[in-house]
Amino acid sequence: MALDTVSIAQNNPDTSQPFAELGLKPDEYARIKEILGRRPTSSELAMYSVMWSEHCSYKSSKVHLKQFGEKAVKTDALLVGIGENAGVVDVGQGYAVTFKIESHNHPSFVEPYQGAATGVGGIVRDILTMGARPIAVMDPLRFGPADAADTRRVLPGIIAGVGGYGNCLGLPNIGGEVVFDETYIGNPLVNALCVGVMKHSDIKLAKAAGAGNLVVLYGAKTGGDGIGGVSVLASETFESSGPAKRPAVQVGDPFVEKVLIECSLEIFAEDLVVGIQDLGGAGLSCATSELASGGSGGMKVELDRVPLRDATLSPEEILMSESQERMCAIVEPKNIARFLEICKKWDVTVTVIGEVTDGERLEITWHGDLIVDVPPRTVAHDGPVYNRPLAKPEYVDRVNAETVSVPRPKTADEIKATVLKLAATPNLADKSWVTSQYDRYVQGNTIQSQPDDSGMVRIDEKTHLGVAVATDANANWSYLNPYEGAKLALAEAARNIATAGAKPLAVTNCLNFGSPEDPGVMWQFAESVRGLADGCLEMGLPVTGGNVSFYNQTGAVAILPTPVIGVLGVIDDVRTRTPMSFDRAGLDLYLLGETADDIAGSEWAYMHGQRGGSAPVADLQREMRLIELLVAGRTSKIFTAAHDLSQGGLSASLTEMVLRYHVGADIKVENVEIALISETPGRVIVAIEPVVKEQLLALAKKHEIVITRLGTTGGQDLVINGAIIPLEELRKAHSETFPKLFG
C-alpha cells in the first residue's frame, strides 16, 4: 500500500486525483494547488474536500448568515457569539448557559435509530466542548404523512434513537416537535438541541495556543464510521487492503459518551485544558485544523498514534472518520499526568497525538513520513464562498393569490366535530406516545417538559434560577412567505418562553432547506435568514449559533422551507412560573391578542388540502408588548395559567388546557367560524382568579394588548358556544391517534 507523502506530491505534480468524486469543483481543486504551491497529497485532498463541503464550510449560506452578526444588537448578555461550537449567554448569578440546535437529517433517513442517536450525541458534545454540563435536550422532528409507509419505517426508529441516546446520557428531554407533511417523505428532519450550564469562569474555547502544549485525543477509538465518500479516495489511490466498502453509517455508544462527559467535566473542573474541540463532522480533519487555526497555527500530529478500532484504516480514512464519542484537547505538559489519571479513573482511552508548535503550519505524519503540511486556516476557514443565484419561485405569487376555502364551523354539531377533528389530527394529537419514551425526570431539575409551551430546567437548587427553551417552525407560513415565516417562528418561540413568565434572551436556529443549487430554494433560504436577522434585531435578541441543512430534497421536490428557531429565556425563580393550564374550577379565562381571519397556512386548511393564501405579517412590536405583559403578570402573580395559541388556533389550545389537569371550561366567542380555527399570531389564553380581573385589565391596557373574556373553568366538558364536548371523548380523540398509527 503506497503512501502519498508531501515529497511524493512535490515530485509527481501531475498525478491525477479523484477530486470530483470527493465533491470538489475543478476551481476548488485549483485553489488548493495554489494555496499549497503543489498538488495536495491524498490526505490533504481528503481534508480539504470534507472541510470545504457544504456541511462543514457553509459555502452557500455564509454570505447570508453574516447578517446575524451585522444586524445584531450589542448585548452584554452574549459571552461567546457565533463562530465557536456554541454561543454562550449570561443568565445571572454567575451562571452562563450555552445552547444550540443541529440537524442529523440524512443519516436518520438511512438508519433511523443510529442517525437520530448520533444526532443527539453530536450536539451534546458541542455543548460539552464549551465547558458546560449538558442539562437538557430537545428534538424538533419532521416526517412524511403519518400513515405513509416511509414514516412507519423511520419514525419509530428515530424516536427510539433520540430516547436511547438521551436517556442513557441522563439528559432530560424537555421538548421538541413532531410535524407531518408530504414533502418530508424521504427527507425526515431530525434536529436536536442541547442546553448546558457553567460558571462564567469555566468557558472553554477551541484554540491551540502555546508552543509545546500537547494535542490529546480521548474517548472512543477511531473506526471507519461515516467515511463512505473517502473510501473512493482510498480505493482510487491505493490498492486498498481494508474492507472495500466503508460504512457511511455512524453508530453511537451513549455509554462511552456519558463517561466522556463526566471525565471531561472533572478535567475542566481542575482547569487542565487550554483549548478543546469535539470530533463531529469531518472528525480529526476538523478538530486539528480548527484548533490550530484558533491558535497561532502551528501543530504537529503523529497520525499513526491514533488508537484504531479497525487496523486496516488508511491515513486518509483516519483523518475523515466520523467515529463518535471523541474529543481533542490541548494540554500543558505540566498537566498531562493528571489528565491521564482522570481518564484512567473513568476508563477512557486517551493518547497524546501531537503538540502545538510555534510555526504556522499543521503538519501531520504517518510513521515518520510527512503526509499533510498545510496552513490550517485555509482548511478550516478559507473555504470557498458562493453567492449562489436566487430567484423568487414562480409558485409564491400564484399561491398567495389563492383564496382558502374550508368548511366553517357554525352550529353546535359543527363546532364539536371541528374540535374533535383538530384534537385527533396527527400534527395536533397528543404526543405522549413519543415523549413517554424519553426520560424527563433525570437530574431532578425539570420544571416543565412536554406538553408545556416550553421546557424549563432549574439551574440552581438554592436560588431556583432557571432557564426555559422553546423551538418552533411554521413551514406552511414559510412556504407562503419565508421572510414572515421566519419572523413568526421567532415570535412564537419567544412567546412560548414568555407564557411561563421567562424572559427571552437568545436565539439559535437550524435552517432546513432543499438544494442550494436551486435558485428558488436559495431565495427561500435568503428570505428566511433576512427575516430571522431582522426579527432578532427588532426584538433585541442575539443569534448565538445554529446550523444549516441543505439538500433536503427528493428529486425536484424540496421540503417546505423549515427554519427551526430556538429561543432561550431566563426565569429568576422557577417556583413562580406560570403553569400551562388550570387545575380547578371557578377561574376566569381571557384571550390576550386579537383574532383575524388567518386561515392561510393553518392546520385546518392543511387538513383540507389547502396550501394557498397569504401568511400573516409578523407584528413584533406587539409580540414584545405581549411578552412584557406575560412576564409582568407572572412576577405580580396575576396568572393561574397561560397558554399560547398556535397551530390549530383556539380549538387546539383549549383542548390542551382542559385535558392537562382534566378540568373543563365553558367558553363563548363571537364569529366562531373564524375564532375557533384562525391562527392569528400573538395570542395567549390566560386563566385568573376573578378577584385579579382589574389588575389584568390594567396590565393589558398598559401594554396595549387587546383582551377578551372567553369564559370560566370547571366541569367535565369543554363547552364552546353551547356545543358540549365531554372531556372523556376529547381525550380519546386526542390520545388515540399515535398509538393507533405506530402501536
Next chain:
Amino acid sequence: MAKIVVDVMLKPEILDPQGVAVSAALPRLGFNFAKSVRQGKRFEIEVEGEPTPVQLAEVEKAAETLLANPVIETFTVRVEK
C-alpha cells in the same frame, strides 16, 4: 416440527458497543480467553413439519426485511435439528 435459526450479527466494520462492553468485563472477572467478542441476535423459529426450500426462501426474505437491518447487519438462516 422443525426449528429454523436466524443469526443476526452487526457487520464487522460497524461498532458493537455491547460486544466491547463484554470484552472489557471478561478480564475483570479473570477470564482471559477472548481476543474479541461480538454480540448479535438469535431467532429461533418453529415451523410445522420439515422446512421446504420455499419456506426457507421465505425465511430469508423475512430475515432481510424484518429480523435484520441490512444497512448495518448480516444474517444467516439454517435449520437446526
Next chain:
Amino acid sequence: MAKIVVDVMLKPEILDPQGVAVSAALPRLGFNFAKSVRQGKRFEIEVEGEPTPVQLAEVEKAAETLLANPVIETFTVRVEK
C-alpha cells in the same frame, strides 16, 4: 484463530416480548411460516488458536456467571468452524 459461539435464550417459561412482537409482525408482512418465534442473544468469541478443553470450560464458566442469567436464561457453548 477460532470462534466460540455462546447462544443464550430465555427459558421457555419466561415471557419473551421480543419474540412475541416478531411473531405478530411476520404475518402482517405476509409471512406465515412461523408457529412461534423466540429471540435470544448470540456471542461470537474469537480465541487464539484451537480452543482447548480447558478454555471451553472457562467459556462455560463465563457464560454461566456473566453472559447468561441462569435465573431466566439457558445457554449453549460450541466451537464454530
Next chain:
Amino acid sequence: MKVGVVTFPGTLDDRDAARAATNAGTTSISLWHGDADLKGVDAVILPGGFSYGDYLRCGAISRFAPVMEKIIDAANGGMPVLGICNGFQVLCEAHLLPGALTRNHELHFLCRDQKLEITNNKTSWTTSFSMGQEVVIPLKNGEGSFQCDDATLATLEGEGRVIARYVGENPNGSRNKIAGITNERGNVVGLMPHPEHAIDTLTGPTADGLGFFTSVLKALVK
C-alpha cells in the same frame, strides 16, 4: 445517619438519590464502584441509570464491581439496601433479591407518572407508608418487567415480600404487577419506579417518594 449512594460508570440518578436522602434528613455519602469501601455508611442506595451502558443485561456487569462485594456482605449482615430501577436490576443479578427484570412487554422505554399500592410497610424502606396506601411516583425504564418462576412467585406472595404493586394497567408486563420486592429479612428492597424523582411537586408529580427515605432514617435511629 449516613446513607451511601453508589456511582457506577453510567449511573444517572445518583445526585437525585443523594438529594432525596438529604431532604429526608440523612447525610448522603457518595460511594465509587471501583472502591471496595463503604466509608462507614449505615445504609446504601443503588441508584438508577444505565451502568456500563446496560449492555449485555441490565446490572449484569456492575454486580461484579468491587464495591458490590462489600454491599453484598453488608446486606447479608442486615444493612438496609435500596435498589432503584437499575439498582433493583443489580440486586437481582447479585442474587440479593430473586427473579430478574426483563424487557417491557411493549418493548419501549416508558417514562410516566405511575400509581402504586404499598403492599408491605414493614421493611427498612417502607415504614413511613400505611398498608394499602396509594402513591404516585415516576416510572422510567426499558427493562422493568419483573419475572421469576412460579415457585419463587408463590414464595414472594406467600411471605408478603411484594412491597409495591402497579395500580391500573400493567405498564410493563411484570408478573402480578410487581413493582418492588424485599428479601426475607426486609432490609434489602428493589423498586422499579423512582421515589427520588417524587420528593417535591416542583420537580416531580408528587412528594410521595420521600417516604422511602424517611423510612430508612427511622430504621436506623431505632
